[in-house]
Amino acid sequence: MIRIDVITILPEMIQQGISHSIVRRAQESGVAEIRVVDLRQYTHDRHRTTDDTPCGGGGGMIMKVEPVAEALDDLVGGDAKVRVLLTDPQGRKFDQAFARELATEEHVVILCGHYEGVDERIRQHLVTDEVSIGDYVLTGGELPALVILDAVTRLQTGALGDEGAPDRDSFADGLLEHPHYTKPREYRGWTVPDILLEGNHALINRWRRKEQLRRTRDRRPDLWEAYTLTELDKQLVKELENTETDLCP
Ligand code: ADE
Numbered sequence: 001m002i003r004i005d006v007i008t009i010l011p012e013m014i015q016q017g018i019s020h021s022i023v024r025r026a027q028e029s030g031v032a033e034i035r036v037v038d039l040r041q042y043t044h045d046r047h048r049t050t051d052d053t054p055c056g057g058g059g060g061m062i063m064k065v066e067p068v069a070e071a072l073d074d075l076v077g078g079d080a081k082v083r084v085l086l087t088d089p090q091g092r093k094f095d096q097a098f099a100r101e102l103a104t105e106e107h108v109v110i111l112c113g114h115y116e117g118v119d120e121r122i123r124q125h126l127v128t129d130e131v132s133i134g135d136y137v138l139t140g141g142e143l144p145a146l147v148i149l150d151a152v153t154r155l156q157t158g159a160l161g162d163e164g165a166p167d168r169d170s171f172a173d174g175l176l177e178h179p180h181y182t183k184p185r186e187y188r189g190w191t192v193p194d195i196l197l198e199g200n201h202a203l204i205n206r207w208r209r210k211e212q213l214r215r216t217r218d219r220r221p222d223l224w225e226a227y228t229l230t231e232l233d234k235q236l237v238k239e240l241e242n243t244e245t246d247l248c249p
Helices: 011-017 021-028 065-075 096-103 120-125 142-153 201-219 221-226 231-247
Strands: 002-008 032-038 083-093 107-111 129-132
Touching: 002 011, 002 065, 002 142, 011 032, 011 142, 021 032, 021 142, 032 065, 032 142, 065 107, 065 120, 083 096, 083 142, 096 142, 107 142, 129 142, 201 221, 201 231
Parallel strands: 002 032, 002 107, 083 107, 083 129
Antiparallel strands: none
16 A cells, blocks of 8 residues: 655646556555645645746746645655655656655655746755656656656556566566567468467467567667576577577578
8 A cells, every 4th residue: 555645736637647547446446545736725825826936037937845845744744754756857767666666665745846947945855856757858747747656556566456467567577578469360461479379388488588588688788788697598598599690691
């Protein structure tokens, strides 16, 4: 059971994003409690202002510190164990290892960054982690928050129905996934590999492992370099290399 609070100026966007599929079912079954918190609730002026012009001048609007601090007082109450994330393209890159780390927490808060930036005092005093979902700039932190909470929620025990499923994900063991097929066995002349139809599970597992190795080696040199081959893997890679040199004499 994990609790995830999302602090946002666009609560409908988060609400919509958590109302489907596995993330919705995880909430219904008590695997995850997700609270959507409207930052404007913590403003006190008539216009419910959450941003202001930068001290020192210049363009762009800056997210104000007071509504964020008050929201966090309410949600966290000074509990130092709570992870408070700020979505920010300058932050630590989000990946499966980071998702696994967050999935072990009891309580995570995600503050969706906005405008040209946030008041530096938010970073200095209120946030534990700054998180980027990739090297591109989005208009706000809501999509990153949904990405993070989806990846973290599906790792909770019981979230996927099938307990073993996260083990089969890409990256779970440092390799990409093998190809998948379903029926029909032939469509427009595009066929399913025979080995998957012959019912020999030892051979199927071997084939799948070999394809995981092939994909990772060919597509993700970064993962390939970090991966330690088992004895079986070494044999499978040799087989791959042999068939490849057969094809290109
Ligand atoms: N806000 C804007 N772009 C972002 C990104 N790539 N990751 C996290 N937060 C962001």
